Amino acid sequence: MLTARPTRPGTAKAGRRPRGFDLYFTARVVSLLGDAMLQVALTVAVLDAGFGTSGVGYALAAWLAPVALLVLFGGALADRFEPRNVMVAADAVRTVTQLVFALSFAAGAPALWQILALQAAGGAATAMFTPGSATMVPRLTADIQRGNAALRIAEAFTTLLGPALGGLLLAGFGAAAVFGADAASFALSALCLTAIRLGRPQDRAARPAPAPMWRALAEGWQEFRSRTWLWSVIALWSLYGLLVFGPALPLSAAVVVAAHGSAGFAAVTSAFGAGTVAGALLALRFRPVRPLAAGALSVAAFALSPLVVAVPLPLLAVVAGNLAAGTGFAFWGVLWATTLQTQVPPAVLSRVAAYDVAGSVLALPAGRALAGPAASAFGPRALLTVCTAGALLISAAMLAVPAIRNLRTAAPTPAPSVRPSAFADPERAGRDMGTAPEPDLEPAPAPSP
Known part of the structure; x- marks a missing residue:
């Protein structure tokens, strides 16, 4: 409580x-x-x-x-x-x-x-x-x-x-x-x-006996597949790794260094990093009712990262595009993590999160391995144009899934028996991170799950 x-x-x-x-x-x-x-x-x-x-x-x-x-x-x-x-x-x-x-x-x-x-x-x-x-x-x-x-x-x-x-x-x-x-x-x-x-200690002693490993894996799979919004996002994100992240990052680096030198590449990388800070700061303020719909719209901005490299543009435009891409990508990341943590029961959250990690990792090596041969066959700029289209289409596909588009923010159920921290004190968090004070919520003593 x-x-x-x-x-x-x-x-x-x-x-x-x-x-x-x-x-x-x-x-x-x-x-x-x-x-x-x-x-x-x-x-x-x-x-x-x-x-x-x-x-x-x-x-x-x-x-x-x-x-x-x-x-x-x-x-x-x-x-x-x-x-x-x-x-x-x-x-x-x-x-x-x-x-x-x-x-x-x-x-x-x-x-x-x-x-x-x-x-x-x-x-x-x-x-x-x-x-x-x-x-x-x-x-x-x-x-x-x-x-x-x-x-x-x-x-x-x-x-x-x-x-x-x-x-x-x-x-x-x-x-x-x-x-x-x-x-x-x-x-x-x-x-x-x-x-x-x-x-x-008495709360930890009251935990139920752990299930066998095979049953735990089966329960995790059942929890994962029972949520359409969850497995749909992971499936689309695996495709994102294959078509966008995998080839776009190494190809963009090669093209930017060739066109603007190592100093230009450093500026572009720094701009993307600054964008991720901006996106996370935005997530401190903006709390959409439909988080995955808002996240799918924001992550579409990542398409700017390969686009501004695929089209020969001045370095300033490439920097600006990556700043926007980093902002949209980080905002999506915060909303996705929050949705996962508030929509999935704590008892199975680790297993469900494992499917998230596996889906995000598995396709990346294939995308990077195919980037070189595909760039040799069609040219790096042409392949980066394909990455741009893929990023936009996958964002649109997420919005087209009703379970993703219509999912609403869930009320969190934070664990009890944990001492309050700086980030459970919104006055302190607001002072540290530039946000306004809000009511302080402090967990009352209760048994741990």
């Missing part, structure tokens, strides 16, 4: 150490920042080790394949046990893998098979971590959309800052230092997650 109490100006909860969402927010920020730094270090380290661009591709594939193959089991494990515990265990594994990476590169270049094995272990841990993370926001804050928007903003900033920090560490101390920093980020994430209080 939620009890509302008015918030008076100047009554911020000063002196209280961070709890709830604050701890989760910190865990995600440091982890995302470490990953963003790692992308630079891994690429450079593999190239310097003499394994070439093929080695980089193998290393990335070695991480992605376990994510795609194991994420459904990760969702079942998260719902079978406490999701937070599975996430902490996954962070512990990733801490160890990155420490081994750091020691290997400090001692000299490791063999390619060692790099692939460590990447595969990290990907398997990510598959265990990701589904459970979908359950954390609704358990830690009454304002789910604001929490998702805050995380999206943090993700955008880490994407912008991470590569620069990684490059500085790489230049000053070598690849081993970046891998060590990434290991430290996972360790800090695990500590923050462990510190979150999700329920009393």
Whole structure:
């Protein structure tokens, strides 16, 4: 049960150490920042080790394949046990893998098979971590959309800052230092997650006995297929990965660098990142009654990203197009995450979220693999025009599905027995993020689910 109490100006909860969402927010920020730094270090380290661009591709594939193959089991494990515990265990594994990476590169270049094995272990841990993370926001804050928007903003900033920090560490101390920093980020994430209080011991003892794995997977599939809006979006989003995300991103990079140089490409990338911040800030203010309909309209703006590259335009126009594309894409992301977390029962949310991840990941490698041959056959600009059309058609297809178009916002049911956080205090959140104060909702004591 939620009890509302008015918030008076100047009554911020000063002196209280961070709890709830604050701890989760910190865990995600440091982890995302470490990953963003790692992308630079891994690429450079593999190239310097003499394994070439093929080695980089193998290393990335070695991480992605376990994510795609194991994420459904990760969702079942998260719902079978406490999701937070599975996430902490996954962070512990990733801490160890990155420490081994750091020691290997400090001692000299490791063999390619060692790099692939460590990447595969990290990907398997990510598959265990990701589904459970979908359950954390609704358990830690009454304002789910604001929490998702805050995380999206943090993700955008880490994407912008991470590569620069990684490059500085790489230049000053070598690849081993970046891998060590990434290991430290996972360790800090695990500590923050462990510190979150999700329920009393007697509540956890009252949890029903977990179902067998095969039954848990079957129940997850049933929950997934019973919601037309859900499986329709995932099916269309898989097509999006094949026709739009997969080919558009590498082709756009190649064309922009050829036309405007590396500085121009950096400006375009930064504009897209700034757009994701703008889209997340928009989601703090705008709460549509039909979230997926509004999201489908907003994500149509992503079509501008390949369009402004396909049509020879000045750099300023390319930057503006990617700014708008990033805004629409981030706004959709916040609305989708919020819809998933408010429309799906908490007991099966991790398993359902696993299907979301699997559907989003599976088609991407195929889209990227086909991008090169298709661009050679038809030209990169022609293929980017196809990506533009695909983005618009898929957005229209989402709007054409009544279950997607007509889905209305659900009233959230945040988990009890969690201490309030900064983002459950709208006065503090409004001060920190530029939004107006709203009534403060504080969960009353009750058993945890």
